Amino acid sequence: MEKFTVELLVENKYGVLNRITALYAKRGYNIDSLYVHATEDASLSRMLITSTGDDYIRIQMVKQISKLYDVRQVILMTEVKIKI
Amino acid sequence: MKLSGAEIVIRQLEAHGVTTVFGYPGGAVLTLYDELYKASDRIHHVLTAHEQGAAHAADGYARVTGKTGVVIATSGPGATNLVTGIANAYLDSVPMVAITGNVAVPMLGRDSFQEVNIAGITNSIVKHNYVVRDIEELEETLREAFYIASSGRCGPVLVDIPKNIQSEKCEYAGKSPIPATNTPCVFDIAEIADIIARSERPLIYAGGGVIASGAQDKLLELSEKLAAPVGLSLMGLGALSSDYPLNLGLKGMHGGYASNMAAAECDLLIAAGTRFSDRATGDVGEYEKSKTIIHIDIDNAEISKNVSSNIEICGDVKDVLTQLIPKVQAKSHEKWTTRITELVKEQKKQEQGYAVPEAFSPKNIIEAVCNNFDEDTVVATDVGQHQMWTAQYYKLRKPRTLLTSGGLGAMGYGLGAAIGGCFARNKGRTVLITGDGSFGMNLNELATAVTNKLPIVIIILNNQTLGLPYQWQSMFYEQRYSQSIMNRKTDFAALAQAFGARGHRIENLKSLKEVLENLSDGIPTVIDCPIGGDELVLPMIPPGGSIKDMVVGG
Numbered sequence: 001m002e003k004f005t006v007e008l009l010v011e012n013k014y015g016v017l018n019r020i021t022a023l024y025a026k027r028g029y030n031i032d033s034l035y036v037h038a039t040e041d042a043s044l045s046r047m048l049i050t051s052t053g054d055d056y057i058r059i060q061m062v063k064q065i066s067k068l069y070d071v072r073q074v075i076l077m078t079e080v081k082i083k084i
Numbered sequence: 085m086k087l088s089g090a091e092i093v094i095r096q097l098e099a100h101g102v103t104t105v106f107g108y109p110g111g112a113v114l115t116l117y118d119e120l121y122k123a124s125d126r127i128h129h130v131l132t133a134h135e136q137g138a139a140h141a142a143d144g145y146a147r148v149t150g151k152t153g154v155v156i157a158t159s160g161p162g163a164t165n166l167v168t169g170i171a172n173a174y175l176d177s178v179p180m181v182a183i184t185g186n187v188a189v190p191m192l193g194r195d196s197f198q199e200v201n202i203a204g205i206t207n208s209i210v211k212h213n214y215v216v217r218d219i220e221e222l223e224e225t226l227r228e229a230f231y232i233a234s235s236g237r238c239g240p241v242l243v244d245i246p247k248n249i250q251s252e253k254c255e256y257a258g259k260s261p262i263p264a265t266n267t268p269c270v271f272d273i274a275e276i277a278d279i280i281a282r283s284e285r286p287l288i289y290a291g292g293g294v295i296a297s298g299a300q301d302k303l304l305e306l307s308e309k310l311a312a313p314v315g316l317s318l319m320g321l322g323a324l325s326s327d328y329p330l331n332l333g334l335k336g337m338h339g340g341y342a343s344n345m346a347a348a349e350c351d352l353l354i355a356a357g358t359r360f361s362d363r364a365t366g367d368v369g370e371y372e373k374s375k376t377i378i379h380i381d382i383d384n385a386e387i388s389k390n391v392s393s394n395i396e397i398c399g400d401v402k403d404v405l406t407q408l409i410p411k412v413q414a415k416s417h418e419k420w421t422t423r424i425t426e427l428v429k430e431q432k433k434q435e436q437g438y439a440v441p442e443a444f445s446p447k448n449i450i451e452a453v454c455n456n457f458d459e460d461t462v463v464a465t466d467v468g469q470h471q472m473w474t475a476q477y478y479k480l481r482k483p484r485t486l487l488t489s490g491g492l493g494a495m496g497y498g499l500g501a502a503i504g505g506c507f508a509r510n511k512g513r514t515v516l517i518t519g520d521g522s523f524g525m526n527l528n529e530l531a532t533a534v535t536n537k538l539p540i541v542i543i544i545l546n547n548q549t550l551g552l553p554y555q556w557q558s559m560f561y562e563q564r565y566s567q568s569i570m571n572r573k574t575d576f577a578a579l580a581q582a583f584g585a586r587g588h589r590i591e592n593l594k595s596l597k598e599v600l601e602n603l604s605d606g607i608p609t610v611i612d613c614p615i616g617g618d619e620l621v622l623p624m625i626p627p628g629g630s631i632k633d634m635v636v637g638g
Contacts, residue, residue: 015203015215022207063385069212069232 003032004058008047008065009073012038016070020047023064029053044072087256089222089249090119093183096226097127100261102154104145104507106130106138110158111198112185115250120156130507130536132500133528135162139169140500140526141507143178144487148462148508150298152179152233159186160198163244164205168494170240171209175491176319177292179238181229182210188248189217206242213242219252223259231262237383238296268407269399276395277411279376283352285420286312289335292319292490293357293381295483299402300324303356306405310415313424315343317358318475318490326479332428336364338472338621341434341636342427347371348631349423356380357401360390361491362627370630380404434636438622444592446473446545449613452593453515453543454478456600462487462505463515466498466522469551472621474517496525499542503529506538513539513603520546521570527579530608534584537606544576544610547617555620559635569617580610588612 010016017036024031035048051061058076066074087095093116097105105127109117120129132138135157142153153173157166163184173180187196192215203213212232214225222245229241280286288310294303300323307314307330314324315335324331332343347353353375358364360379365371368391379386379393380401387396397404439447450473457463459481465471465488480486487505489497498518506514523544533540547554553568580587586609590596596613603609622637 018204019207026208060385060389063389067211067383067385069228 001052001054003050003052005048005050005077006062006065007075007077008049008071009039010045010047011070011072012043012045013070016045017047019068019070020049020065023061023068024049024051027057027060029057029061085256085258086253088115088119088251088253089219089245090116090251092222092256093226093245093250094119094123094127095256095258096223096230097154100230101151102127104128104130105154105156106132106141106145106504107156108132108135108138108158108162110162110185112159112187112247113156113162113250115247116156116183116185116245129156130503130532132503132532134526135165136169136496137500137503137526137529137532139166139182140172140497141504142180143169143173144464144501144504145508146173146178146180146504147487147501148484148505150484152181152230153504154181154183156183157185158198159184159202160200163200163202167205167209168492168496169500170206170242172489172492172494172497173240174209174211176489177238177296178240179234180240181233182240182242184242184244185250186215186244186246189246192246202242202244209240210242211239213244215244216246216249219249219254222249222254223257227259227262235264266403269397269403271397271399271404273408273411276378276408277413279352279378279395280310280354280412281415283376284417285350286310286352286354286415287346287350288312288314289317289347289353289355289358290314290320290323291317291356291358293401294320294323297357297382297400297402299357299405300483302402302405302409304328306409306412309409309412311417311421312354312415313346315339315347317361317364318488320358321475322480322483322486325481327481330424332424334475336361337366337625337627338476338623340476341431341623341634342424344623344625344631344634345427346424350375352376352378354378354380355393356405357382359383359386362390365391366625367628367630370632434623437637442593444613444615446470446615446619447477448593449543449545449596449615450474450477450517452596453517453600456597457513457515459485461485461513461515462502462509463517464488464498464502464505465516466518467493467495468519468522469547469555469619469621470517470519470522470545473545478517495522498522499526499529499533502540503532503536503538506533506540511536511538513541516540516542518542518544519551520544520548520572520574520576521550523576524572524574530580530583530585530610533608538608539603539605540608541600541603542608542610544612546576546612546614547619548572549617551619552621554617558620559624560626576610576612580608585610589614
């Protein structure tokens with residue numbers, strides 16, 4: 001089990017964070033850290049969510065989050081990328 | 085042109101080809117119902133006895149027609165009563181748009197009368213949901229809702245429309261529906277053709293995705309070309325005619341001996357439009373053993389979720405099979421074909437042990453019912469033993485003729501679904517096979533069937549127990565029948581008559597056939613069939629077990 005971070009670009013509106021965190025809750029994965037901010041495009045927010053899990057969990061979370069209609073982009077960050 | 089929110093809803097329903105909706109009025113949707121009244125020549129609203137029945141009816145209607153089902157309910161209890169129906173549509177990937185009213189926007193969040201946050205409640209059981217807080221967003225929201233419900237992997241979308249939004253006005257653009265996108269799936273066809281060419285014992289495992297994408301002809305073509313037998317998931321039943329010799333029928337916990345043995349013995353499993361539910365696989369470790377798995381599904385998140393596959397193809401089943409079939413070589417494999425024939429013969433022998441000829445047993449009753457109706461007749465079930473017996477013994481010959489709650493396993497689904505299915509067939513003969521437990525959950529919808537003159541034939545396999553819990557307690561809980569023996573005194577024939585339907589209590593096959601041959605049009609008929617309380621659904625692979633644990637009995 002390793003820490004993993006997903007970077008999301010999402011619609012900047014109410015209820016979106018709720019939909020995303022609900023997916024973590026549904027599978028029982030704790031969110032270790034969460035960072036949300038508006039972007040230069042007022043209609044979008046960026047999120048960084050760090051959680052803990054194995055390959056199966058990482059891939060499942062990315063796939064499940066990708067299905068949400070308020071989510072524009074999902075990137076699974078690597079250790080290296082986070083350090084940069 | 086300025087239109088009110090309620091008028092926009094009607095216009096959008098019409099734009100999406102909706103002619104029948106199911107629902108139940110209430111304070112927060114009266115403005116919408118006023119417009120429905122005015123549009124009653126174009127949109128037929130079916131009033132049910134309970135919102136849950138309406139949701140199941142919209143689901144049944146959608147499964148039979150392939151169109152998006154629409155259900156309407158008021159705020160608060162109206163909305164919460166939809167929840168089971170929405171969850172059911174979500175787990176079985178049924179296209180549905182649920183429209184709820186809510187208190188006016190300024191009253192939201194104040195715990196107003198009949199207010200619930202239905203968007204919050206349904207978050208995890210919808211593809212998407214909306215609360216329309218601004219009339220300007222209503223048209224676009226409804227277009228998106230219909231698009232999302234019916235695109236990709238289908239499912240329910242909820243649109244919550246506060247009361248003031250229904251009466252406020254705004255400019256209506258009158259845009260047409262969002263067109264479906266059909267991007268062809270890109271995958272390594274040569275690699276897959278090669279894997280198929282090398283396999284000696286191929287098995288196709290087909291699910292509801294085949295029916296949803298209309299790929300039944302392609303499935304048959306692939307099976308014939310590869311001489312590959314086919315096992316079906318519960319949702320896949322009807323994708324192939326039960327007359328087709330290589331159709332091994334239901335696979336999984338209560339699947340047939342042949343399909344489960346074939347799944348254990350195959351060296352290549354081509355899974356098409358299925359999500360490998362735990363009821364279909366049992367012990368996943370055993371299931372994955374010594375075979376190559378090709379998984380085709382439109383939902384990427386289903387691939388390698390429950391079973392890890394060797395080849396992952398995310399795409400529409402019909403599109404994938406259409407591309408694949410011309411590139412695979414026709415196959416024959418005598419040893420495997422012989423083995424399959426042996427397995428089928430063994431299964432037939434076992435089945436004979438489950439029912440004495442002419443006995444008033446579940447198998448014989450279901451076969452008598454099946455033989456009485458043509459292949460286009462829609463058959464609905466509830467959930468429990470009768471559902472599994474129907475899946476095993478009712479000879480389905482066409483897709484979209486079985487309405488059953490697969491993923492959610494919701495008792496009480498059947499009557500509402502049968503009503504929806506009956507409307508989808510222009511009030512043609514429709515069958516519901518149910519149990520005394522399930523029927524007891526939502527029998528209020530008999531009133532709906534009577535009012536609408538629906539010729540639904542309701543067969544109650546009445547064993548005075550909650551059959552599946554009873555069976556599990558018998559097999560795994562040392563016969564401690566905790567709360568599974570009902571011993572109710574309900575007279576279902578008299579109950580049917582009280583609702584204005586026909587009712588019969590039948591105790592042998594001869595009388596059953598007589599009643600079935602003399603059904604009246606324009607009225608539902610309830611046929612109460614008492615069966616033994618100790619009838620088991622067999623074979624059975626215990627939960628989490630594998631083929632080695634299969635209980636054949638008989």
